[in-house]
Amino acid sequence: MTRIVVVTSGKGGVGKTTTSAALATGLALRGFRTAVIDFDVGLRNLDLIMGCERRVVYDLVNVINGDANIRQALIKDKRVDNLFILPASQTRDKDALTQEGVEKVLNALRDDMAMDFIICDSPAGIEKGALMAAYFADEAVVVTNPEVSSVRDSDRMLGILASKTRIAEQGGGDIPARLLLTRYSPERVMRGEMLSVEDVQDILAVELLGVIPESQAVLSASNAGSPVILDTDSDAGQAYLDAVARFLGEDLPHRFLTTGKKGLLGRLFGGQ
Amino acid sequence: MSIFSYLLPKKQRTASVAKERLQIIVARERSMRGGPDYLPQLQEELLAVVRKYVPVSPESVNVQVDRDSGCEILELNITLQDHQDA
Ligand SMILES: Nc1ncnc2c1ncn2[C@@H]1O[C@H](COP(=O)(O)OP(=O)(O)O)[C@@H](O)[C@H]1O
Ligand SMILES: [Mg+2]
Numbered sequence: 001m002t003r004i005v006v007v008t009s010g011k012g013g014v015g016k017t018t019t020s021a022a023l024a025t026g027l028a029l030r031g032f033r034t035a036v037i038d039f040d041v042g043l044r045n046l047d048l049i050m051g052c053e054r055r056v057v058y059d060l061v062n063v064i065n066g067d068a069n070i071r072q073a074l075i076k077d078k079r080v081d082n083l084f085i086l087p088a089s090q091t092r093d094k095d096a097l098t099q100e101g102v103e104k105v106l107n108a109l110r111d112d113m114a115m116d117f118i119i120c121d122s123p124a125g126i127e128k129g130a131l132m133a134a135y136f137a138d139e140a141v142v143v144t145n146p147e148v149s150s151v152r153d154s155d156r157m158l159g160i161l162a163s164k165t166r167i168a169e170q171g172g173g174d175i176p177a178r179l180l181l182t183r184y185s186p187e188r189v190m191r192g193e194m195l196s197v198e199d200v201q202d203i204l205a206v207e208l209l210g211v212i213p214e215s216q217a218v219l220s221a222s223n224a225g226s227p228v229i230l231d232t233d234s235d236a237g238q239a240y241l242d243a244v245a246r247f248l249g250e251d252l253p254h255r256f257l258t259t260g261k262k263g264l265l266g267r268l269f270g271g272q
Numbered sequence: 273m274s275i276f277s278y279l280l281p282k283k284q285r286t287a288s289v290a291k292e293r294l295q296i297i298v299a300r301e302r303s304m305r306g307g308p309d310y311l312p313q314l315q316e317e318l319l320a321v322v323r324k325y326v327p328v329s330p331e332s333v334n335v336q337v338d339r340d341s342g343c344e345i346l347e348l349n350i351t352l353q354d355h356q357d358a
């Protein structure tokens with residue numbers, strides 16, 4: 001059975017695209033046929049993060065409009081088997097994304113391309129593009145930074161997920177949503193300057209998929225056009241590998257929640 | 273947050289301020305959620321009417337929709353300031 005997953009947040013710049021690339025790559029590394037779709041029409045950048053920008057010929061809107069079929073538009077990743085990218089178009093016409101059109105693309109990925117997972121990288125906001133990315137989802141990963149506006153927007157997005165998906169409209173209730181807390185700085189949390197993972201969980205009250213530390217490896221990965229999860233020596237890469245394992249149902253302890261170097265007081269009183 | 277952070281000077285513990293603010297705003301937004309789209313505007317206009325007679329702050333008005341086996345209840349609460357002779 002194909003699982004459609006939306007990676008969403010409300011707020012922009014929190015790490016949705018970084019996460020979509022990592023999650024899709026991680027699932028493909030586990031042997032699942034995985035497609036990742038960039039829904040950010042007009043502002044595509046998933047292709048850059050995946051390092052396939054020079055291989056883009058057709059895009060999501062081309063497939064919706066029937067200018068190309070799904071096979072022509074999908075870009076097969078060169079590093080990882082089973083991984084496919086469907087870029088967003090650069091058109092500025094936001095109405096290019098229709099519900100019927102998106103459904104057609106998802107059906108083709110499921111029936112013709114036999115995908116196990118379809119990862120939908122949502123644009124920012126709570127408008128059409130974000131609603132389209134979420135509408136057909138079976139489950140959601142809500143990407144949040146430990147910062148007030150991001151947490152509030154995530155809560156709004158959780159409210160939208162509870163009512164504005166196809167499953168919800170058909171009376172199926174909320175789709176399962178899990179929290180991925182990214183750009184986390186244990187040092188700043190220890191100093192009381194940043195919301196802790198417990199604080200954010202208290203407020204949002206959804207299951208925690210993982211915590212991704214603030215990491216220089218993310219910028220290096222995006223410079224190189226290689227998803228950070230492939231940098232298995234890095235903290236962020238390992239945190240994403242753990243998150244993928246949990247996504248698949250494995251029970252792993254959360255890592256990267258504390259500073260490596262703690263003073264005596266920190267060791268005595270440090271939170272988890 | 274660790275116990276350690278409580279030993280820090282108060283102005284550095286901004287995370288606890290953030291958490292409190294979030295708890296309030298999120299509770300407020302959730303109470304409006306799922307209700308009809310006109311709810312925020314209804315709240316504004318009701319507030320304007322009430323204000324003609326008594327001074328009330330925006331925080332003292334709370335509009336909420338509850339669903340109860342098939343029927344919806346629109347609940348409006350206005351907290352008046354203490355000794356208010358309306
Ligand atoms: N864990 C992290 N550590 C450091 N920088 C990060 C991390 N996650 C994301 N970023 C950076 O944040 C910015 C926004 O990330 P992106 O994935 O494009 O967010 P979104 O898709 O939500 O707009 C990028 O510059 C990215 O490199
Ligand atoms: Mg993005």
